[in-house]
Amino acid sequence: MTQPQGIPRGSAETVQILLVDDHPLFRQGLAQLINQESDLEICGEADTARQALTLAERLSPTLAIVDLTLEESSGLDLIRRLRSLHPELRILVVSMHDEMLCAERALRVGARGYVMKREAAECVLSAIRTILAGEVYLSERVRARLRPIGDSPGGGEGTSPTTVLSDREFEVFQMIGQGLTPRQVAQQLHLSVRTIEAHREHIKKKLGIRSAAELLKYAIHWNQEERG
Amino acid sequence: MTQPQGIPRGSAETVQILLVDDHPLFRQGLAQLINQESDLEICGEADTARQALTLAERLSPTLAIVDLTLEESSGLDLIRRLRSLHPELRILVVSMHDEMLCAERALRVGARGYVMKREAAECVLSAIRTILAGEVYLSERVRARLRPIGDSPGGGEGTSPTTVLSDREFEVFQMIGQGLTPRQVAQQLHLSVRTIEAHREHIKKKLGIRSAAELLKYAIHWNQEERG
């Protein structure tokens, strides 16, 4: 029961939902919550990006719920690939990361909503129904934040990793903050070690950091404070 | 169904377990997993420390499963209070934080086991049964790090950098935690870079840490929270 797999019940009446998360217990809780709704149904579960792509192909769900931090690959990458292979697939991100930091990135690569894991169960159901209705689901906080698009280029004080770094750079920054070596990051993202090192150099330049040790220290602290 | 509360079924045959976690979905997944076992039963759920203390008093469970990061209070504090009010209550920590950084702390305040949330569901059940059998549950990695003591009786003073590391090693450990490179440490201590590297290797061996990145992560966190 806890192994991820596709178990289509074949109901034409229920909305088919694919669940992508590498936390078995969380997946189970979410599955039970959703299956309690008479019009929603988990049609498959995946704990890796590869498995998610396979199941999306085989089950062609209406909605996919994906975690941003998978074991072997980036959640953002998975969303991009899902969107390009299945343009009509709606994607809801359910992540433990702070929405203020990641929601905008998730939307940019094609997600239709973002819910934090610490949120109440009702939020997930609300998000699902909002997205199924064709709208975008975000918390009030993030919605307020996304309205003003004004930035201050030049020497502004907006030197936060979230605003200055590009998507890829931010991704690498986070993985560095988890104590991963360049080699480990490269393997997880399926990139060359040199690419990761190049990203790291760009991050250092943007944040005004000189040594790799300093960057690691900064990334660790930042990662620690900005999540539940 | 998703609201935390005490619902004692009153079975004298099953082990009563109190669940303390502020993530509703995770709590639900964990509850379902545990209730599938015929001899285990979730007798109550709490999402705050206050509620946990109330339910522990009312339900007097055999085991409590608590998350380290609750909304309004520290999980460590909760464990301390639970232990002092109910000395026979066994406590299992299930946290999303890295075990290398938190497991020892949790054990010192009275927990009997530590499982990371990213671990498989089976690990939680193993941990529960190990603790019910009167033993301590830890991952192989953490156990390896805590092993070298072997002689401390009674109070169980753990393996903290302060007690295991020599003076010089601890000094180097602290400077590493400040994000200094080996070269910088060497210059500051008027020693060869090789000596610093040797110290670092010894520190890693003593603490059961494999890579320099992991050591840096551990050192930064330890320096941050200070006084193990």
Place this chain on the structure above:
DNA sequence: AGCTCGATTAGGCGATTCACCTAGGCCCCC
């Protein structure tokens, strides 16, 4: 339409660091 600019990817190269090994001088304890 042409052009710049940033993002992403990746390789080269010399210096540095990593991980694992040996080793001498020191001090303490059995």
Place this chain on the structure above:
DNA sequence: GGGGGCCTAGGTGAATCGCCTAATCGAGCT
């Protein structure tokens, strides 16, 4: 006197760092 831990430091091969160049691509400016 013989372990054993501590502090020091070198050797070696692999990996990483820091600083280059560079191709591709899309977005935006002229």
